[in-house]
Amino acid sequence: MAEGPTPSRADPAAARPRVELLAELPDITVTRHVCHAGPRDRPFPEQHRQASLAFVLAGSFCYRCRDRTHALVAGSVxxxxVDEAxxxxxxxxxxxxxxxxxxxxxxLAAAASAHAAPGRLFAAPALAPRPRISALxxxxxxxxxxxxxxxxxxxxALAxxxxxxxLGELSLQTGSPRSPRPGASASDRERAVAGARFIAERATEPLLLRDVAGHVGLSPFHFLRLFRAVFGVTPHQYLVRTRVERxxxxxCESEVPVTELAFEVGFGDLSNFVRTFHRLVGLSPGRWRQRHHIRKIRQV
Structure with a gap:
């Protein structure tokens, strides 16, 4: 296949990353940026079109923003x-x-409010690697x-x-206090329970956090924090556990094949179902079923 002329190293187009859309949800867009620029490529000014977070998965580069240059490596953020040069x-x-x-x-406004970010949305333009952030x-x-x-x-949920x-790490670094976390009020508990019931009723559906939060009249970030304060788990963890319990x-009560059952309870992927079931229950779905039937026979 014939190729076009090789772009000049002085041409900004040669240094622009290839952008791949990975997921597009109502409030979240996830993309992968693969850049092949190197020391011979001339840097050029850019501007953020949206407020965004970028997590370095591989390679390294320098990021100059707010009159400072930050060296970013794998794990950096x-x-x-918006409109920042x-x-x-x-x-x-x-x-x-x-x-x-x-x-x-x-x-983002709800997130900043939940974490008491003062002034700018992001108190710093870059973060050094942090194990938990990198893992997520x-x-x-x-x-x-x-x-x-x-x-x-x-x-x-991961996003x-x-x-x-x-945002929590930024607040720690800049010394700005995180939002206080008082004990859950009666109103908080009522909303958390309403959210849990909503999740349980629709556990087989591809629920988004914004759907559940909207049901109880809260922003996703505020509902996430409230739900975790009341139940000790996130809404997504509760959803997954509900599916596994069912x-x-x-x-125990049917001979439905494991493959069919995975989709029946709301998992869209068999391997994910088996892995999650084993992590939460301690046994594979097949082993769980086998042990149950053995126990029933012994009781007869």
Missing amino acids: LLGE FVCSHEHGVGDVCLSLALSESL ARALAAATDSRDRTRAPEIE LALTAEV AAARL
Whole structure:
């Protein structure tokens, strides 16, 4: 296949990353940015079109923003506000891969409010690697790589957890206090219970956090924090546990094949169901069913 002329190293187009859309939800867009620029490529000024977080998965580059240059490596986080100017360069090597989150203004405003971010939305334009943030970013990358639309709730939960983790880390670094977490009020408990009931009633559906939060009249971030304060788990964890509990019951009372059962209770992927079931129950679905039937025979 014939190729076009090789772009000049002085041409900004030669240094622009390839952008791949991985997931597009109502308030969240996840993309992968693969850049092949190196020391020979001339840096050029850019501007953030949306407020976004970018997690460096591989490679390294320099990010100049707010009159400072930050060296970013795998595990680092790049933060950009709407219309903020920046320049990226690759003085130390060729190429990088980033996972980028673009969140809606309403979602980011709720996140900033929940974490008491003063002044700017992001108190700093970059963060050094943090193990928990890196682990969440890798988990999100794996979830979006599957291209499985039924994993939208998991993708949303990971994206929100990542955003909350980054904002929390920023508040610690800048000395700004996190929002106080008083004991749950009667109103909080009522909303949390209403959310839990909503999840239980629709556990077989591909629920998004925004759907449940909207049902109780809260923003996703505020509902996430409230739900966790009341129940000790996130809404997504509660959803997954509800599905697993129902699967365990069905395995005990029916001969439905495991593959069919996985989809019946709301999992869109068999391997994910088996892995999650084993993690929460301690046995594979087949082993769980086998042990149950053995126990029933012994009781006869």
